[in-house]
Amino acid sequence: MLNRGQIELIHREIDGANTPEESAAFRSLLEEDPEAKALEADLRHVAQLFDRVGEREPPPRLKRAILDALPQQARASPRAESGWLTPGAIVRWFVFQLRLATERMEEAIMNKKMMLVGGTVIAIAIVVAVRVTGFPPEGGAAGTIGGVEQAARYRGRAMTQADVTLKNPEIQALFQNDQILRLVQSDVFREAMRNQAFRELQANEAYRRLMASEAYRQLEANQAFRELQANEAYRQLQTSKAFGEMQANEAFRELQASEAYRQLQTSKAFGEMQANEAFRELQAQGAFRESQSTEAMRQLQASEAFRQLQANPAFRQLQASEAFRQLQANEAFRQLQANEAFRQLQASEAFRQLQANEAFRQLQANEAFRQLQASEAFRQLQANQAFRQLQASDAFRQLQASDAFRQLQAAEAFRSLSRSQALSEAFMREAMRVAQ
Amino acid sequence: MTPAAADEQDRDLVQRCLEGQRDAASGLVDRYQKRLFNVALRMLYNVQDAEDVTQTVFLNAFLELRTYNPRYKFFSWIYRMTVNESLNMLKRRKPTVTLDDEFDIRAPGAAPDRAAEVQDRVEKALMSLKPDDRAVVVLRHFVSFSYQEIADVLEIPVRTVKSRLYTARERLRLTLREGVR
Numbered sequence: 001m002l003n004r005g006q007i008e009l010i011h012r013e014i015d016g017a018n019t020p021e022e023s024a025a026f027r028s029l030l031e032e033d034p035e036a037k038a039l040e041a042d043l044r045h046v047a048q049l050f051d052r053v054g055e056r057e058p059p060p061r062l063k064r065a066i067l068d069a070l071p072q073q074a075r076a077s078p079r080a081e082s083g084w085l086t087p088g089a090i091v092r093w094f095v096f097q098l099r100l101a102t103e104r105m106e107e108a109i110m111n112k113k114m115m116l117v118g119g120t121v122i123a124i125a126i127v128v129a130v131r132v133t134g135f136p137p138e139g140g141a142a143g144t145i146g147g148v149e150q151a152a153r154y155r156g157r158a159m160t161q162a163d164v165t166l167k168n169p170e171i172q173a174l175f176q177n178d179q180i181l182r183l184v185q186s187d188v189f190r191e192a193m194r195n196q197a198f199r200e201l202q203a204n205e206a207y208r209r210l211m212a213s214e215a216y217r218q219l220e221a222n223q224a225f226r227e228l229q230a231n232e233a234y235r236q237l238q239t240s241k242a243f244g245e246m247q248a249n250e251a252f253r254e255l256q257a258s259e260a261y262r263q264l265q266t267s268k269a270f271g272e273m274q275a276n277e278a279f280r281e282l283q284a285q286g287a288f289r290e291s292q293s294t295e296a297m298r299q300l301q302a303s304e305a306f307r308q309l310q311a312n313p314a315f316r317q318l319q320a321s322e323a324f325r326q327l328q329a330n331e332a333f334r335q336l337q338a339n340e341a342f343r344q345l346q347a348s349e350a351f352r353q354l355q356a357n358e359a360f361r362q363l364q365a366n367e368a369f370r371q372l373q374a375s376e377a378f379r380q381l382q383a384n385q386a387f388r389q390l391q392a393s394d395a396f397r398q399l400q401a402s403d404a405f406r407q408l409q410a411a412e413a414f415r416s417l418s419r420s421q422a423l424s425e426a427f428m429r430e431a432m433r434v435a436q
Numbered sequence: 437m438t439p440a441a442a443d444e445q446d447r448d449l450v451q452r453c454l455e456g457q458r459d460a461a462s463g464l465v466d467r468y469q470k471r472l473f474n475v476a477l478r479m480l481y482n483v484q485d486a487e488d489v490t491q492t493v494f495l496n497a498f499l500e501l502r503t504y505n506p507r508y509k510f511f512s513w514i515y516r517m518t519v520n521e522s523l524n525m526l527k528r529r530k531p532t533v534t535l536d537d538e539f540d541i542r543a544p545g546a547a548p549d550r551a552a553e554v555q556d557r558v559e560k561a562l563m564s565l566k567p568d569d570r571a572v573v574v575l576r577h578f579v580s581f582s583y584q585e586i587a588d589v590l591e592i593p594v595r596t597v598k599s600r601l602y603t604a605r606e607r608l609r610l611t612l613r614e615g616v617r
Contacts, residue, residue, distance in 0.1 A: 011602045015576065017583060042609045049612060050577040053555045058473035062487055063465050066494045070461060 002035055010036060014043050174427060184431040193431065207387065234354055252342065446510035453501055465494060468511075471579065472518045478574040479522035480529075481563050489525055493517045512588045515579070519571045519590065526567050561611040569604035576601055 002010075006029055012018045013026045029036045174180055183189050309315040318324050345351045354360045449467070452460030472493055476486035497504075497514055504513055562570055575581045575589060583601075587594045 008598070008602065011598070011605065014605075015583070015601075039609075042613065043605060046605060046608050046612055047577065049554060049558050052551065053558050053578075054551070055470060055474050055578075056477060056483075058469050058490065059483070059487055062473065062490060063462075063469055066465050066469070066491050067458075067462060069491070069495055070458075070498060 002033070002039065006033075006036060007039070010040050010043060013040070014047055175430065189431070193428075234360065442511075443509055447506055450501060450504065450506065450510055453498065461498060464497075468514060469494070472514065474578060475515065475518050475574055476522050476525075478559070478562055478578055479519065479567070479570060480525060481559055485525055485529070486522075489518065489521045493521050496521075509588070512585065515575070515589045516591065519575070523567055523571070557612065561608050564611060565604050565607060569600045569607075572597055572600040573604045573608070 009018065009022060009026050009029065013023060018026060030040060175184075446464075446467075449460045449464050453464065469490060473486055473490045476489040476493075477483065480486050480489065493514065497517060504510065562573065565573065571590060572586055575586045581589065583594050583597050586597045586601075590597070
């Protein structure tokens, strides 16, 4: 059994904190004691796991949000003697803190007492701040958190009694927004509300997580994604069984996330090949899939489809590309080639059209889309029948194409619905009531 | 850049900030936003909260810059604010589902599948630690601070740093033992 000093010696060695003498003692300990050796191996493994975790990039809007919230005077006057601590700076800082506090309080919205006390404190604090500094808080400071306009919740039109029946402030905040009100009263939204799949999805945890995610929000703002949503081939694909199976297929997801596949998707030669009948025929052949073996290769070369392909400059270009070679050596790709659903998918007209579709290829190269495709929530959704039905419905497509819906999805208040199923359901109930 | 040169650059940026130069503020944000965001993220395991914490830290730092004593290292000061703000956020946090807990958004450039799996496992294991212990692990393994630097940031004795680090690592060792190799 290792004593405390020995354990510490091992930890210090892992941290590179031992003196040369201590390191020598550490090595001796490892040679003599298998338990010490095992502990060292385990701890090194833990340290290596940490090394493998990469740093994440902060959201691009963060810097701007920070700088926007800084004192205006310092920006207007680069060498202002007063530095940062101007009355305006204090007000802006106060507004920022107030907004944080308000958001945090909204998270505790079910507690009416807290809201009452909190609201009173905030009201008093605003009055004091205005009196002390002489600067009323400006509305312009309201959009600084996260750099995203906060659903206009602080400047929406006043609610009427008819608009609100629920006492939940987050729901109220959403319905204070004119655009969202117009959306839920629109024909397309009503149509969507009548759609069973849409209603089912609102109760779906994966869907709510997805809608609340930054990657999905980025994607919603992406022109290629919007084009794709309106694309007939994509819609057909969404409803196809083979595509559904593929979305749930680990190898397919792995492939889609791979750099080689991504490069191929964006290459013109690959795009042409996907639209090439002979290439598709070839890909469906067992010989092509097993072309690693000499016999299979001979069969392949003897095939008519292969001969046609050899005459095709795009195929020759593809064969010469590094990305294609990498793909051929990719285990996930080889697995997929042997997968019946993938072969069906590749043979389908909708998939072929999609592969030749510029928006789809752009999307394949899109980081947010790749993140989404790699996410568990997205995978669950893709395997979800209601989601696939929804994707294929006209009403949902129109809904997704509307600016108001995108605004709704980008609204913090709407995203916050994902925190609670009860909140999400309350929103839907209220939306249905308002829509009537 | 050597640590001494980095300190000197920090001091210069801070001085220029105090003179009201906006480009210096921008420079400090450039220099620290990613590091602070990642510390907050490891502490909180929630992108939105990490973003809020980073923003709050910078705003507080700029407003309290006059109270900063240049005899001490700027990075210790701002990392301390980040850890403290993260701990405050954790105290405020309600035991509800967070937006990003289960949504896998991996680091740009990170290889998918295996790397994401490792990242997820490590982050979840980190969240199983007590916040004070987690802070030590984050500063040691993600910021590569020495024992002394961690002690300076957290304002605790070096022996406490070691004790927390070793305890936390032992727990992580058991948690991650069955994990990926």
